[in-house]
Amino acid sequence: MSIGLEEVLETSGMILFENFDIRALTLGVNLKDLVHPEAAALAEAARRRLTDQGTRLVREARALSDEFGVPVVNKRLSITPAAWLIEPCAADDAPLVLARAVDQAAAAAGVDFVGGFGALVQKGATAADRRLMDALPQVLGQTERLCGFLNLASSAAGINMDAALRLGVILKQMAAATERAMACAKFVAFANAPEDNPFMAGAFHGGGEADAALNVGISGPGVVRAVVQKHPDCDLTMLSEVIRRTVFKITRAGELLGRELARRLGVSFGVVDISLAPTTAVGDSVGLILEAMGLEKVGAPGTIAALALLIDAVKKGGAMASGNVGGLSGTFIPVSEDLAMIDAVQSGALNLDKLEAMTAVCSVGLDMFAVPGDTPAETLTAIIADELAIGVVNHKTTGVRVIPAPGKQPGDTVDFGGLLGRAPVMAVPELSGRAFVCRGGRLPAPASALRN
Amino acid sequence: MERQRVFIVVIGQDRKGIIARVSTLLYENEVNIEDVQQKVMDGTFVMTLLADVTDCGRDISELRSELDDLGSEMGLTIMMHAEAVIKAMHRV
Incomplete structure (x- = not known):
């Protein structure tokens, strides 16, 4: 059945007058294989991979948007929860070293945000989880394109009130660390966080995901x-x-x-x-x-x-x-x-x-x-x-x-x-x-x- | 080879030469027009063209840019969507 003028016009009208768009193309990237005791080595390897993947994402997404005639607003990356990545790193500044490298990769690739700087602590927090939580004000205050998250609760585990209490203090520090409390706009606390969400600030590439997955x-x-x-x-x-x-x-x-x-x-x-x-x-x-x-x-x-x-x-x-x-x-x-x-x-x-x-x-x-x-x-x-x-x-x-x-x-x-x-x-x-x-x-x- | 087809949508104040100018631009870019639908809705000229761009020697973004320029010159809005998008949205 051929397509009628009104149908084509409906699509054009959605884009022209009603802000229809693909809001986010978010490429989830596994970084688990890059863990390293030296934070600088982890950070450099992550920077390279994310720059490469992000550059390809932005280039192909632009080409496809042009070809298909559908606007694509945001191209983004999400990564393995950062707390897992810094597990073997002894240095206290490991979260910040990794964060800066990821932020550099995002800027170089032209992606607007990278999600995944967070931890899953619904039942308990590891030493690395706690280090990452404590680093959040610095990390989100000193980077532009990073987004953070914490999964504080789940229907299977309940609510980790100790972590929620700590977060109350961290949120105040985050607000103080940035003009207009901008760091807080780049952070979300979850219950039952999905591992494949393409939207910020809560996107991350979960433990059950493939090496790379595109979420729309x-x-x-x-x-x-x-x-x-x-x-x-x-x-x-x-x-x-x-x-x-x-x-x-x-x-x-x-x-x-x-x-x-x-x-x-x-x-x-x-x-x-x-x-x-x-x-x-x-x-x-x-x-x-x-x-x-x-x-x-x-x-x-x-x-x-x-x-x-x-x-x-x-x-x-x-x-x-x-x-x-x-x-x-x-x-x-x-x-x-x-x-x-x-x-x-x-x-x-x-x-x-x-x-x-x-x-x-x-x-x-x-x-x-x-x-x-x-x-x-x-x-x-x-x-x-x-x-x-x-x-x-x-x-x-x-x-x-x-x-x-x-x-x-x-x-x-x-x-x-x-x-x-x-x-x-x-x-x-x-x-x-x-x-x-x-x-x-x-x-x-x-x-x-x-x-x- | 799979044919690449697009819907081109032209919207604006009715005036002389719209169809002539748009079809000439497409002809010059080796684009074949397979179907045309046109009407005036509430005083606004509306036309959709189903066009085969397989033989267009240029990048689709360049063709889009030329259509944009023509639209600006003639006071028209010209959009282009892949046929696959329109079919996906309006046919099961």
């Missing part, structure tokens, strides 16, 4: 917003249907492009992560989708239900389109990167409590939100623990990317520029959970984890 992050809030706005009166069943159809189309484009790029690079094709990831471009907003569904503003009663419908439709449309749907697949609700979310916070419609409730149904968690810089470290830990508990109990990924903005109070704004946007500082309850989190230890996994 497809976005398209603008496309979904447009189709929702075209159906102002249909019932929710039909609304879900039209969203599914649209997501199906954009996922198919991403799958095609990803498979071809993986073939040209000679690497495994990993996952297609279909996540609506907003940007501060006008209209490219998840908040606007919710408002087009019928909410007066994000945060209004009905917000969680609307978000649940949206995410369900995104997952189902994506799953129909690709057998490789994975990663986080759903919808991101970063406050600073979404004009409607920023507006909702500034107008008082959306507070931290409601945002937290939204994360119970969204695909990730509390993302890119700023809190006053004088928020106590233990309160940061308690906020993180609450969010991770939602993930642990519900067997889903949750994450926290919090910006404790030095010198800022509710009503102020932290402007990061670019994709990271600007974060209105949100009020944090003054009530303390300090005595609870300071008990430390491990918050047990739920009984629902006992499935074997």
